[in-house]
Amino acid sequence: MSDSPTENPSSASARIKVEALAQRFPAPDGDDELTVFSDIWFTINPGEFVCLIGHSGCGKTTLLNILAGLATASDGTVIVGGEEVVGTSLDRAVVFQSHALMPWMTVMGNTAFAVKSKWPKMGKADIQKHCQKFINLVHLTGSENKKPSQLSGGMKQRVGIARAMAIEPKIMLLDEPFSALDALTRGSLQDELLSICSETEQTVFMITHDIDEAILLADKIILMTNGPEARICEIVENTLPRDRTRNNMHTHENYYPVRNHLIEFLVNRSASFQEELSSPDYDPRHPPVVGPTAESPGEVRARA
Amino acid sequence: MSLPLRTRAVILSVVLFFAFAMLWEVSLGKGTGSAANMDPEYAALMGATAKGASAMPGPLEVGAQIWDHIMDPFYDAGPNDKGIGIQLGYSILRVLVGFGLAVAVAVPLGFLIGMSPLFYRALDPFIQIMKPVSPLAWMPLALYTIKDSIISSVFVIFICSVWPMLTNTAFGVASVRKEWLNVAKTLEVGNFRTAFQVILPAAAPTIMTGMRISVGIAWLVIVAAEMLVGGTGIGYFVWNEWNNLSITNVIAAIFFIGMIGMVLDLCLSYLTKLVTYSE
Numbered sequence: 001m002s003d004s005p006t007e008n009p010s011s012a013s014a015r016i017k018v019e020a021l022a023q024r025f026p027a028p029d030g031d032d033e034l035t036v037f038s039d040i041w042f043t044i045n046p047g048e049f050v051c052l053i054g055h056s057g058c059g060k061t062t063l064l065n066i067l068a069g070l071a072t073a074s075d076g077t078v079i080v081g082g083e084e085v086v087g088t089s090l091d092r093a094v095v096f097q098s099h100a101l102m103p104w105m106t107v108m109g110n111t112a113f114a115v116k117s118k119w120p121k122m123g124k125a126d127i128q129k130h131c132q133k134f135i136n137l138v139h140l141t142g143s144e145n146k147k148p149s150q151l152s153g154g155m156k157q158r159v160g161i162a163r164a165m166a167i168e169p170k171i172m173l174l175d176e177p178f179s180a181l182d183a184l185t186r187g188s189l190q191d192e193l194l195s196i197c198s199e200t201e202q203t204v205f206m207i208t209h210d211i212d213e214a215i216l217l218a219d220k221i222i223l224m225t226n227g228p229e230a231r232i233c234e235i236v237e238n239t240l241p242r243d244r245t246r247n248n249m250h251t252h253e254n255y256y257p258v259r260n261h262l263i264e265f266l267v268n269r270s271a272s273f274q275e276e277l278s279s280p281d282y283d284p285r286h287p288p289v290v291g292p293t294a295e296s297p298g299e300v301r302a303r304a
Numbered sequence: 305m306s307l308p309l310r311t312r313a314v315i316l317s318v319v320l321f322f323a324f325a326m327l328w329e330v331s332l333g334k335g336t337g338s339a340a341n342m343d344p345e346y347a348a349l350m351g352a353t354a355k356g357a358s359a360m361p362g363p364l365e366v367g368a369q370i371w372d373h374i375m376d377p378f379y380d381a382g383p384n385d386k387g388i389g390i391q392l393g394y395s396i397l398r399v400l401v402g403f404g405l406a407v408a409v410a411v412p413l414g415f416l417i418g419m420s421p422l423f424y425r426a427l428d429p430f431i432q433i434m435k436p437v438s439p440l441a442w443m444p445l446a447l448y449t450i451k452d453s454i455i456s457s458v459f460v461i462f463i464c465s466v467w468p469m470l471t472n473t474a475f476g477v478a479s480v481r482k483e484w485l486n487v488a489k490t491l492e493v494g495n496f497r498t499a500f501q502v503i504l505p506a507a508a509p510t511i512m513t514g515m516r517i518s519v520g521i522a523w524l525v526i527v528a529a530e531m532l533v534g535g536t537g538i539g540y541f542v543w544n545e546w547n548n549l550s551i552t553n554v555i556a557a558i559f560f561i562g563m564i565g566m567v568l569d570l571c572l573s574y575l576t577k578l579v580t581y582s583e
Contacts, residue, residue: 069489070489100487118491149582
């Protein structure tokens with residue numbers, strides 16, 4: 001932990017390696033165990049924006065909680081910057097699905113709570129200044145002294161993002177942050193997140209249900225099969241250029257190949273993946289990487 | 305009627321008050337009292353002969369008495385004749401001391417019970433058995449062990465205030481939203497800071513509700529406790545005036561007990577509002 005908020009968040013120590021991760025819970029009936037997911041391997045490189053897509057019940061949130069250090073995996077390890085994850089860390093900030101703001105604190109108070117946790121010795125004025133920077137970043141200038149109950153759903157989630165960004169984490173973990181918002185608000189928040197992350201080269205791992213959200217934001221989309229016993233089916237590389245925006249991305253020739261590939265996965269393959277699993281080509285350590293383009297919509301490019 | 309609801313309510317309250325006072329006055333049947341056909345000695349014993357009427361005062365007498373008390377609340381003319389302000393002061397002091405001690409015990413203990421499922425289960429049977437016991441049942445035990453009637457009454461207040469606060473604090477702490485605790489955890493906030501900056505404010509409205517219930521019960525119990533131990537206090541005052549057969553003073557005391565009870569409740573409700581948050 002450093003004492004000054006000046007380090008570069010996209011250093012090599014932001015690399016996340018997930019190895020042989022599995023989560024099992026005791027089944028409600030008998031002594032059998034219920035395997036939520038197993039043999040999960042993937043890597044997130046520094047500065048990368050990675051989305052995880054899968055149906056409800058495949059253990060996405062559990063996986064994120066393990067990355068955050070809030071939950072412990074039954075098997076396997078998570079390595080961040082060369083060190084195994086044991087418990088939570090201020091290097092990994094979490095944006096919760098339900099914003100999780102403290103209702104008795106103001107916008108400034110909620111952000112300052114996080115900043116004070118990261119830099120306990122920072123002076124009051126410095127904390128204020130530091131928080132203000134991130135409140136401005138999420139366009140909440142003027143609402144510093146409002147309580148969460150006075151804010152709309154989108155504004156609350158903005159505070160959640162400001163609070164996570166304010167501790168300048170190496171990695172941001174977002175658990176379906178926009179799923180409770182209406183389409184318009186979601187759209188503008190996606191744009192903001194995209195511009196913030198490309199500016200700061202933030203490493204991000206985000207869970208989403210929304211295919212377009214994933215195509216807009218992610219460099220890499222991890223597809224998880226249905227639980228129980230969920231696996232990583234594929235890793236889809238986003239073939240759209242990085243300067244894509246919500247307004248122009250659907251005009252790119254690769255948009256529909258990527259989108260159709262993801263929909264095909266969610267509708268059909270996520271459920272019938274057991275057959276693909278038994279194919280000799282499938283190796284959980286190196287799940288297939290595909291990059292659907294207009295020329296080759298579903299060809300496996302490499303093994304991760 | 306285009307008057308605001310508030311005004312109409314006040315008017316109705318005043319009307320009801322006067323209707324009650326009239327009914328009270330009329331029901332006394334002034335003049336030919338029941339003493340007329342009583343044995344004279346029994347009538348004297350009942351204090352009814354002097355006026356030839358019942359000892360039951362009318363609303364005007366009670367009003368005048370209350371006014372006298374308000375004008376001179378703090379006189380002290382010996383152990384059996386103290387101003388009502390002094391008596392109420394003793395009672396309030398005992399309630400505050402007993403209640404304060406209960407806060408000091410119940411809030412930290414409630415925190416522990418709320419945070420630890422083990423303690424929650426382990427202490428639950430004791431709490432469930434102790435909670436329904438009338439606080440006055442503790443009085444003989446308190447008198448025997450403490451050997452001081454004043455401290456015993458404070459102890460009784462303590463024991464009756466402790467339970468609502470204990471259960472409410474434990475409940476409030478146990479039901480703090482998991483996500484707020486997760487936020488604190490991901491920010492690596494220490495236990496001490498989590499307790500004071502997350503759990504305490506989150507549970508504060510529930511804790512304050514427990515305190516409000518407690519102070520109400522304490523004020524109910526102090527009257528009965530002071531009737532038992534005697535000496536000073538509003539409960540002793542009521543019992544003493546009963547022995548003096550001054551029903552006027554008994555009714556006046558009832559009025560003052562109600563007023564103080566209301567003020568205590570208002571104070572706690574104000575404090576509860578201060579810590580309440582909306583989501």
